[in-house]
Amino acid sequence: MSDEHTREKSAASPLRSLASDPDLVRSLFGAADTGVVVTDADDTVTWAGDRVGEYFGFDAEEAVGTERTAVLESWIRPRLEAPARFPASNDGCGPDGTCYHVLATETCEERWVRHHGHEVSTGPLAGGRIDQFVDVTERHVSDRPVDDQRYETLFDHFPNGAVTLVDESLRYRLARGELFDGLPETPRSVEGAKVSDVTSGDRTEFVETYRRTLAGESVTTETTVADRVLVHRTHPVSTEDGSVCAAIGVTQDITDRKARERELRRNREFLRDVQAVADVGGWEVDFRSETLTWTDEVYRIHDLPTDYEPSVDSGLAFYHPEDRGRMERAYEALARDGERYDLELRIVTASDEVRWVRSIGKPWTDEEGRLVGARGTIQDITDRKTRERKLEESRNRYRTLVENVPNGAVALVDADLRYTTVGGTPIEEASTTPSELVGRSVETALPSDLATLLVPNYAAALDGEHRTFTGSIGDRDYRFRIVPVRSDDGRVFAAMGMSQDITTEERRERELREAKQRLHIALEETETGVWVLEDGDTLRPFGTITDLFGVDPGTDSLETYMERIHPADRPAVEDGLRAAREDGARFDVEYRVRTGRGDRWVHARGKVLDDTDGQRMVGVTTDVTDRKRRVGALEKRERVLRELHTATREFYPPSSLPEIATFLVEFVERAFGFGYVSVKRFDEETGRLQPAARSSSVDAPIAPGPVDPGENPIWEAYRNGESRIFDGGEIGDGTHAALNQALIVPIGDFGVTLACTTGERAFDDVDLDLIEVAAANAESAFQRHHSDRVRTEITRELSTQQTKVDELRGVIDVIQGIQRRIADSESQAALDAGVCEELRRTEPIDFVWIGRPRGRDTDLEPVAWAGDDGGYLDSVGTDESDGRVPAQRAAASHETYTLSNVSEHVLDDAWAKEALSAGLRSVVCIPLVYDEVLYGVLTAYSATEDAFGQLYEDLLTDVTSLVVNYSRILEHRYEATNREFLELEFALSDATYPLQRLATEADAAIRYDTVAESTSDAVRCLVTVERGDAERVLERARSTASVVDAEWFGTVEHGQLSLWIKRPFLPSDVVKHGGRLLESTTTADGTTVRVALPATASPRPLLDSITSRYPDIDLLAQRQTTSPEGTDTATVTDRLTDRQHEILNAAYYGGYYETPRKVTGEDLAESFEISSPAVYNHLQAAHRTLLETVLDPEHGFRY
Structure with a gap:
């Protein structure tokens, strides 16, 4: 075996040793450069490291819960260069591993990995597997030996702990992890050091742990380092022959977990204490294991040790024989049907003590709702x-x-x-x-x-x-x-x-309280006090006595009270007391008491009583000040009212407003004796209060003169209509110190009465009331005088209004007469003459005439007149030879000209002298204008100055409107045969003409066809592009400001357009002034127009209109003809509705009646924005009218 393979194997060996601890595997390899897949005994993936997903291009979290075979077959095998070599089962995946070439895809990079497979024989994952994938790309590419760099990266980021590797000499070969961030040592200082030399933690325990691990034992210990609780797990690292060569240690910080465990223990202890305090214990029966579990408190309630093993039967046996049957039935219902119970019963404890308990039982169900046991509580309620x-x-x-x-x-x-x-x-x-x-x-x-x-x-x-x-x-x-x-x-x-x-x-108590309360109220309401005089000079007060005399409560000295009596009244009081004591007479005296609030009048009554205790006098004293004042005020009021009645009867009726003011001042001054009295009356012209009368005394202070609106006492009293009393300093300029108070009383809206006092005198309520009565009388007099004046003015106004009504009636009669004459007129001459004759009937008009322009507007020719002008019209010219006469001035300005006094112009205008000589003193001239074209001037003269007010000016303006409108009607009233026309031909080269602009910009020839529709702001005309690009004409039309809308009319190949053009527009101007547009063609060089006018109509209005609109238009020719091009349509169009005429006209000029048709019914419907059936109905109705006009003997021709 090569050194390279040996190193890789030694790296995998710890994993094989640690496979029994899944949490350790997750902590160790969760962030390493080694991919790990952990599978349980059911072949289900329980955890997958992020590196596995990175190596093979899938989400590691999605692999959890998936079968291992599916992960290997579907997610790993397809990424390999030689997928057939990859084992799908446990066979061929031994701990020595196999290298595979991972191909690059969109989700993973190309790399070499070595696969190690490990069986798990112990722990929670017993029967499962751990698959490890180690990245060996660098080794395959550079053929360099494998070192510990990969594991260093893994261990450097070991979370919340540390990983160490200790060799057989007890030296740290590797020490890494986040735990070192909180320790005094660093990983570098630990690596190479002996375990016994590292100061952090319990060195002795660490040395012992690693020695046991190097001997082949896995050890787990807990220790405390820097106030943190750590769990330290060590595992032996074995060579290929099974001998231990090193020890790997994994340390994790479990401080937080320990804190949670302590909290849990505290909660359990707290629950146990609560149960003990409340004498409540809990119990639980598991039907599956047939076991009964008690809490400690249940044992205590039964006087049993906690090692006693209870059963259901033994638990029920503790209940008192008289209550046991009831308990057994309740438990049986709970165990059988899940029916809960809550009972209070007796038990007999193990020490033969009878106790009362409250027993509660509830059903215990599993997640599927099946009854698996019972739970409840038992409480000792003996004390209760x-x-x-x-x-x-x-x-x-x-x-x-x-x-x-x-x-x-x-x-x-x-x-x-x-x-x-x-x-x-x-x-x-x-x-x-x-x-x-x-x-x-x-x-x-x-x-x-x-x-x-x-x-x-x-x-x-x-x-x-x-x-x-x-x-x-x-x-x-x-x-x-x-x-x-x-x-x-x-x-x-x-x-x-x-x-x-x-x-x-x-x-009884209520009656006593009520009696006391009534007495108290009676004394207070009547301001009465009760007193008892004893021993000659001792006085005991009750009620309001002390308040009335102004002495301290409890004062009992008679002399103290006597000192408060007015000196002038004291002798009468002393005489009354003496007579009551000596003669037994009744004490009854009215006198004044001097207090800080002034003198008060009191009425005292008393009687001497004899009893066993001696002689004493009992009496009552009542404050009668208000009564005294009321009596005085009443006497004063009666006197003043009597004087006012006498004076008023002698004074009325007043002859003038100043006389009323003087009367009021004299009466107030005489009746009240004030230092100053005046009346100020509102002046409508100046808008302020003007002095109307004042005191006649030479010693009277000087009061203010006129009072302007603003913030001053006099005006405010007048504005609010309320009487006011002010200090004298607030009145006038403040220089009259003699004025004490001022009283201002409004006289309605007519003014105010001003009264002033001097010295210490002040106004009282009687003064105010009586002066208001006098002011009300004065207001009545002012109102009567004002009403008389208003009545006179109304009578005068009614007379004036009646005169105006008579004038209006006359005007109405004239208007009605003019309307009849206009309706009966068959010619322009008859119309003009009838209007002049009817106007002459009005009262102010003495002469009236109508002039029509012959060339220029001011070249007027009299065509009709009425009345006697005294030769005036013959003596003045209307051709401007002697200066402009009034009619020419109105013609020049196109506005009404009015002159109320002719004599004022004699020195400047010759016509004025002639008019004045003819007895004409005022004149009004009204121009006859239509569409800014002058048709004539109506002039009216009067022998009276300023004769033509607004009424007659409006009348003449309305008459001129009627004349203009009916003149145009007469021009259009043509005979059906033997018509004579004037045909005019024009050349136009004005760029403001919309069709001229379109023809020039599109280099096209455009023929005007007809007007299809019209509104007050625009007309819709149909035009045909005879030469040039019709598309370009349409495009230019849509971008022209004077063209509101432009669309094709009919099919495109016919080149006909529908244009909405803003007014004014040449064809509509021609029709407006009585003409008919026969033909119009526009090219880039200009526009030619042929127009026909009735021979009886004046061409001047039409020429004036179009030449003012288009200065560059030239008249090329004019000719007389009896049959202009086109058929007379007056009779027909009069019988068609506007919509029928519009649709028929558009259909004709649009080519609807040609074969093939240039426009269809749908085109017409779309053009007029109506339905096709509606177009059809309009055309049928128009056709029927045309045929009736031509064929019906009543309307048409006979052949």
């Missing part, structure tokens, strides 16, 4: 049972007490709020006897109102509280006392309630 017995005895004692309690009712309630004992005389409203209450809950046994009162208090007593309270049940009053009842150990086990009827007692 003893307490319950004592409690019952205590209840019996209380029951005896309760049943014999005198003069009341007593009840004992348990923890569940149920009556256990009731005695004495219960509450009548309970409607039940004591015996009927026992056993029932308080809430259900009593009426709801009584239960609502008692239940919360019984609950509080059960919580240890004492409750005493009163309550009314029906018409009776009761006092309740509820207290807790405690056992010998102080625990509350019941509550005792006692009730007593206190109705009579409560009634």
Whole structure:
């Protein structure tokens, strides 16, 4: 055997030795450059290293759970150069290994591996295998000897531990792993050192461990290094002949695992302690092994040692003979049907002690739900049972007490709020006897109102509280006392309630309280005090006496009270007291008491009483200050109102607003005697309060003048409509120190009354009320005067409105007359004449005429007139020879021209002198304009200045609109035969014309066919490209701003397009002014247009329109003809609907009636965005109308 093979074999030997420890294999080779597959006895892969997947191109985790044969056959064999050599079974995979060439694929690289197979004979994987794949690529490529580098890489990254290799001389041959990161030694310092020289850990134990391992024994020990708990496993390394040549050691940090184990032990000890404290133990019966297991507490409850081996029968035998049958039946139901139980029974312990226990049993099932045993608990409840017995005895004692309690009712309630004992005389409203209450809950046994009162208090007593309270049940009053009842150990086990009827007692106390309360209220409300005068000079006060006199409570000296009496009133009080004492007269005196709040009036009454204790006087004193003031105020009010009534009766009715203001100032000054009084009235023109009247006294202070809106007291009182009292310093400029207070009282919206006091005088409520009454009277007078003025203005306005109504009626009559004349007019001359005659009928118009332009707009020719112009129209020219007359000014500006006074222009315009000479003093001129083209001017004159207001200007504007519209109607009203036309031919080379732009850009010839549709903003016309590229024309049209939309009309080969073109557009302008477009062709050189006009129509509007729109258009020729190209369609189109005409027109010019058709019904439908049947219906209706027009004698021709 070669050295190379020997080294590889020695590397594999430890694996064979360690195969019995699967966890060790995973830890050792999980991150090494050696691929390992671990298989259990069932030939199932339980673990696969990442290197296996890397070597053969699969996910190692997916191999876990797969059969070993499947992994070898499907995932490893296909990657080999010679797959037939790879064994599928255990045969041929000996520990010596076999080399295989792994081919490169998309998931793995090319390499050489040696396969070692190992049988596992011991441990959890006994009967399984470990397959090891070692990368030997470098050896096969360079033929260099194998060294320990591969294992060094493996051991350097050994997780959470260390791997060491010790030779027979007890020297570390290899020491690697992450454990060294926390030790003072490093792997390099350990390698080569003797085990006994390394200081970390227990050296003696390590030396002994390795000696035993070198002797062929695998050893596992635990040690502590640097506060970490380590597990140290050593295994012998054998040579080929079986002799041990080295020892490999694997050390892992198990500190965390040890901590978890300690926590588990603590939890178990805690559970054991809890069971002991609660006297609860657990038991378990396994039906499969027929074994019974007890916890330590169960042994203690039965007074048995823990080495006692219980059985089901022996366990049941411990139950008391009287309870054993019940327990046996419960256990039998649990074992047979899985029925749980919870019983309280007696047992007899091993020491013959009888104990009460609570035994609970529950079924124990496996994962499939099958009953495999029973589990439960057993609790020692002997103490509780003893307490319950004592409690019952205590209840019996209380029951005896309760049943014999005198003069009341007593009840004992348990923890569940149920009556256990009731005695004495219960509450009548309970409607039940004591015996009927026992056993029932308080809430259900009593009426709801009584239960609502008692239940919360019984609950509080059960919580240890004492409750005493009163309550009314029906018409009776009761006092309740509820207290807790405690056992010998102080625990509350019941509550005792006692009730007593206190109705009579409560009634007496309530009546006494009410009497005292009524007396107290009476004294306070009437501000009355009670006093008792004893021994001549000792006074005992009650009630409000001390407050009334302003002395300290408890003051009893008569002199102290006498000192508070006003000096002027004291003699009367002293005389009254003397008379009562000496003569027995009744004491009854009203006097003033001086206090810090000013003088107060009091009324004192008293009487001398004689008794065994001697003579004393008892009396009452009442504060009558308010009454005194009310009496004074009432007297003052009556006086002022009487004076106001007299003065008002003498003053009314007032003749003017200033007279009202003066009256108010004089009355307030005379009735109240204030230092200053004034009235300020709101001025509508200036928007401020202006002085209207003021005090006449020369000594009166100077008050402020006009008051502007803003933040000042006078304006604020006026704005809010509320009376206000201010300090005098806030009024005026603050320079009049004599002013004490100012009172401002609004007079509605008309103004304010201002009154001021001087010295120490202040306004009282009576002053305010009475001045408000006077101001209200003044407001009424102002309002009456204002109403009279408004009534006069309304009467004047109504008269004016009536005049305007009459004018409107006249205007309406004129408009109706003009409408009739227009409707009856058969010619332009009749129309103009009728309009002038009807306008002359209106009151302000004395002369009216209509002028039509002959060449330029200002070259007007009178065509109709009405009224007497006094030769004015003949004396002035309308050709601008003498300056522009008003009509020419309106024609030039195309806007209404109005002149309200002709005489103002005499010096500047010659026509004005002629007009004034003819008696014409005002004029209005309205131009007749359509589509910015002047058709004429309507001029009206009046002999009155400023005669044409907005009403007549609107009338004339409406009339000119009617004239223009009906003139166009007359131009289109053609006879069916003998028509004469004027044919005009134009040449256009304007780039703004859309078809000209398209023809130039596409170098094409475009023929205009017809207008298919029109809206207020655009027209849809059909054009045919006669020469050039129609596709290019369509493309240019779609990019032209004035073309809204462009599409093919019909088939492409016919070259016809549908163009939506924005207005204005030449063909629509021609039609608008009465013409018909006969022909139009556009090339890159220009556009030729032929237009026909009725001979009776003026060509000027049309020429003005198109020449203003297209400056580069030239008139090439004009000719008279009686039959223009095309048939007269007026009669026919009048009978067609707009949609019928549009579709018929598009069908004709689109080639629908040609053979073959250039457009189909579907093309027309798509073009007009309607359905094909709708197109068909429109065409049929149009055809029927055409045939009726041609063939029907009523409409068409006769042959």
